Amino acid sequence: MAWARITVVALMMTVLAGCQTLKKVDQGLYQVAESVSERDRVTGQRTLSMANRSAQIKQGNAYIDKLLQQEQQKKRPINAAVNRSQYLRLVKVFDRIHKISHLKHERWKPVLIKRDSFNAFTTGGTYIVVHSNLMETLKDDAELAAVIGHEIAHTVANHVYERQTHAQISALAGSNSARRSGYQAAFTHESEREADRVGILYSALAGYDPLAASRIWQRKYAEQGNARALFHHSHPVNAERYKENLRVGKAVLPYYQKGRINPNHAKLLDNNVLWRKNSKETAAGEGGGVAALLSTALGAYVQHQEAKHEERRQGQQAQFVRSVQSALKLESSRKAGTHKLETRWRYAKNGPVLNNLVMGLYVKRNGKVERYVDHVKGYIKPGQVFAARFELPKNLKIDDLKKYEGGYYLDDVQSVR
Numbered sequence: 001m002a003w004a005r006i007t008v009v010a011l012m013m014t015v016l017a018g019c020q021t022l023k024k025v026d027q028g029l030y031q032v033a034e035s036v037s038e039r040d041r042v043t044g045q046r047t048l049s050m051a052n053r054s055a056q057i058k059q060g061n062a063y064i065d066k067l068l069q070q071e072q073q074k075k076r077p078i079n080a081a082v083n084r085s086q087y088l089r090l091v092k093v094f095d096r097i098h099k100i101s102h103l104k105h106e107r108w109k110p111v112l113i114k115r116d117s118f119n120a121f122t123t124g125g126t127y128i129v130v131h132s133n134l135m136e137t138l139k140d141d142a143e144l145a146a147v148i149g150h151e152i153a154h155t156v157a158n159h160v161y162e163r164q165t166h167a168q169i170s171a172l173a174g175s176n177s178a179r180r181s182g183y184q185a186a187f188t189h190e191s192e193r194e195a196d197r198v199g200i201l202y203s204a205l206a207g208y209d210p211l212a213a214s215r216i217w218q219r220k221y222a223e224q225g226n227a228r229a230l231f232h233h234s235h236p237v238n239a240e241r242y243k244e245n246l247r248v249g250k251a252v253l254p255y256y257q258k259g260r261i262n263p264n265h266a267k268l269l270d271n272n273v274l275w276r277k278n279s280k281e282t283a284a285g286e287g288g289g290v291a292a293l294l295s296t297a298l299g300a301y302v303q304h305q306e307a308k309h310e311e312r313r314q315g316q317q318a319q320f321v322r323s324v325q326s327a328l329k330l331e332s333s334r335k336a337g338t339h340k341l342e343t344r345w346r347y348a349k350n351g352p353v354l355n356n357l358v359m360g361l362y363v364k365r366n367g368k369v370e371r372y373v374d375h376v377k378g379y380i381k382p383g384q385v386f387a388a389r390f391e392l393p394k395n396l397k398i399d400d401l402k403k404y405e406g407g408y409y410l411d412d413v414q415s416v417r
């Protein structure tokens with residue numbers, strides 16, 4: 001996850017023994033779940049797993065220990081040496097979330113490293129690593145609590161190892177790489193949703209505003225759009241994530257007591273509006289939640305089906321975005337200020353009425369892709385001309401754009417029915 005990308009590079013190596021002969025993905029999942037399932041810590045039901053917890057911790061922590069060694073070799077600061085007040089803030093918020101989490105009996109360590117990117121990650125062990133940029137970018141402790149809760153939840157729900165298992169299954173199924181990456185992106189998307197839900201519940205129980213997570217993703221959407229057309233499968237979609245997090249935040253709002261740990265937190269972890277432990281039934285209106293996704297061998301099969309469904313849904317939307325993109329023609333572009341660019345577009349005569357259109361401009365600078373978006377207001381009818389305005393940062397002038405590789409793209413759009 002880029003506080004969304006779990007770093008699993010070092011953890012992706014092991015080959016699942018006994019699976020080479022499997023012909024079909026579904027069959028493979030079924031058998032894997034049968035042979036290596038364990039109790040899921042969230043719901044008390046079974047989930048896919050590759051190793052027991054102490055082996056997981058050993059493997060996950062070895063990766064972070066190596067990272068910390070490298071930081072030292074490169075003479076980069078960690079923790080309080082990065083920024084004392086930010087580190088103390090991280091420790092304070094982390095302690096409160098960890099104290100009410102499913103893993104409170106484990107000894108965890110938050111680590112602050114100096115990096116320019118918005119990221120935090122876990123590797124299945126007992127570390128949570130947070131980038132300094134994330135600490136600087138988040139608006140308050142409640143937003144930080146949402147990130148920490150989300151990260152602990154990845155480990156609680158066993159996502160690192162599920163991901164490993166799923167990656168191996170889809171690799172062994174012999175599907176081509178494009179399909180495989182679609183499937184994996186869909187699976188990642190499902191894991192992100194689960195981690196968001198568990199993390200938001202943690203926030204509420206620990207006395208942090210559970211609506212903070214939705215504010216983070218609302219801001220991301222306003223700043224970056226979805227980047228769906230450009231990178232269509234690889235990122236969780238910001239707009240959907242914002243809405244889903246808002247919904248979950250409101251659902252758990254009754255558990256939130258500002259600034260204090262809910263005295264019923266232990267009971268609420270087992271039975272709450274999102275799931276019920278040791279029960280096949282799920283809370284009304286929650287579509288099964290974590291419980292339905294992660295249970296027994298059948299659950300693994302269902303989860304696989306959900307990922308396939310999600311892959312299909314994302315694929316259809318990406319296709320729609322691409323078809324609208326090909327119906328847009330750039331009429332003109334002009335400099336509207338040193339850092340402002342105004343573009344005018346014509347939408348072709350045939351096609352549905354559009355709304356929620358988001359135009360994007362991307363620039364490849366210093367090896368990184370930067371994206372700027374404009375949310376175009378109102379409906380756009382066939383044949384209509386509309387404007388999109390891009391505002392570039394202080395260190396990038398409109399006149400400098402020609403020095404770099406880049407272009408326009410349609411980031412997101414809905415059709416009006």
Ligand SMILES: [Zn+2]
Nearest residue numbers: 001004192195
């Ligand atoms: Zn995540």
